[in-house]
Amino acid sequence: MTQAIYxxxxxxxxEDAKISVYDHGLLYGDGVFEGMRIYSGKVFALEDHMTRxxxxxxxxxxxxxxxxxxxxxxxxxxxxxxxxxxxxxxxVVTRGGNQLGLxxxxxxxxQVIIIADTISLYPxxxxxxxxxxxxxxxxxxxxxxxxxxxxxxxxxxxIMAKIEAIRAGCIEAxxxxxxxxxxxxxxxxxxxxxxDRLITPPxxxxxxxxxxxxxxxxxxxxxxxxxxxxxxxxxxxFVADECFLTGSAAEVIPAVKLDGRVIGDGKPGPMTQxxxxxxxxxxxx
Ligand code: PMP
Numbered sequence: 001m002t003q004a005i006y007x008x009x010x011x012x013x014x015e016d017a018k019i020s021v022y023d024h025g026l027l028y029g030d031g032v033f034e035g036m037r038i039y040s041g042k043v044f045a046l047e048d049h050m051t052r053x054x055x056x057x058x059x060x061x062x063x064x065x066x067x068x069x070x071x072x073x074x075x076x077x078x079x080x081x082x083x084x085x086x087x088x089x090x091x092v093v094t095r096g097g098n099q100l101g102l103x104x105x106x107x108x109x110x111q112v113i114i115i116a117d118t119i120s121l122y123p124x125x126x127x128x129x130x131x132x133x134x135x136x137x138x139x140x141x142x143x144x145x146x147x148x149x150x151x152x153x154x155x156x157x158x159i160m161a162k163i164e165a166i167r168a169g170c171i172e173a174x175x176x177x178x179x180x181x182x183x184x185x186x187x188x189x190x191x192x193x194x195x196d197r198l199i200t201p202p203x204x205x206x207x208x209x210x211x212x213x214x215x216x217x218x219x220x221x222x223x224x225x226x227x228x229x230x231x232x233x234x235x236x237x238f239v240a241d242e243c244f245l246t247g248s249a250a251e252v253i254p255a256v257k258l259d260g261r262v263i264g265d266g267k268p269g270p271m272t273q274x275x276x277x278x279x280x281x282x283x284x285x
Contacts, residue, residue: 004081006074006114009066011081019111025094029154030104031111032056035248038079038087038116039283044248046072048211049091056150057093064093065110078114088119088249094153121187121249122171130256130268131245133185135234136161136173140183143206148183151208158186172245174237174258177206182232188250189213192232193242193264193271202229212246212279219278225271234258242269244276252276 005017012018024030034049043049050072057064064071075091091114097107122131138160141148146157158175165173165186174190177183182201184190189210191200198220203209220227237243241264243255252275254268 006078008112022098023094024097024107025153031094031153033092036089037248038084041085044283045211059150078116082116084116090115119249130254131172132170132257133255134165134168134170134173135259136164136175140175140177140206142178148206148208162186181205183207185245188245188247191244192237192240194240198225198227199230216246242272244272252279
């Protein structure tokens with residue numbers, strides 16, 4: 001089956017799915033997006049992703065030219081059209097625009113794009129062996145500059161941290177906030193286990209409020225695990241019993257090293273495995 005990519009209500013092949021070089025999404029990273037998983041033919045947590053998309057758009061004063069219900073239907077239709085039972089969706093709304101210049105109010109043609117594809121973010125072996133992380137020297141966007149709660153097309157901050165990770169021989173980096181606390185990773189939220197408690201940085205540490213993060217928090221509580229949203233430093237990760245990351249693309253992935261320090265016994269821990277199993281079961285419902 002050839003790929004069908006949605007742009008503003010029409011479907012195009014991969015070759016023909018194109019937007020203007022004047023689009024503010026390209027010129028300035030001006031737009032918002034979502035990344036979602038398809039499990040057994042259904043988009044996981046679609047409503048939560050749609051809410052976050054429209055909230056991100058509201059925060060940057062971008063009027064999405066289609067109602068949330070109609071766009072939700074379009075996402076499901078795109079999944080069906082592409083015949084995907086397992087996969088990944090990238091939903092993008094750019095500011096549009098047809099001239100050079102920063103003024104977003106001059107842009108009258110936001111572009112709504114839905115790409116349904118497959119993704120494998122990290123090689124399979126890291127799901128069984130765990131990731132080796134570094135702390136990036138690139139600080140996560142200050143919330144007063146560009147709130148990390150806005151899932152904007154401007155990912156340069158995260159890309160700078162990703163460059164550091166890859167140059168250090170790792171594939172993911174921990175990003176700190178301006179206070180030196182742990183915020184999140186370049187494309188994932190972070191959790192640690194200390195004793196029988198599960199701890200993750202709070203939203204006001206300057207993070208994206210991840211939908212996988214919220215799912216894992218709920219599943220942990222349902223399993224009687226105490227969860228705290230608490231500021232943490234690198235030290236807390238160094239001395240943690242376990243560490244794992246969450247994201248729609250990453251799902252639940254263990255991390256076993258940070259900046260050369262072995263976390264716990266250097267293997268994916270029992271609580272990580274338990275929560276990963278609960279997550280797998282939950283998404284397969
Ligand atoms: N933090 C960042 C910076 C992200 O880009 C993402 C999503 N890729 C996440 C966290 C995880 O969010 P979610 O679980 O909603 O995919």
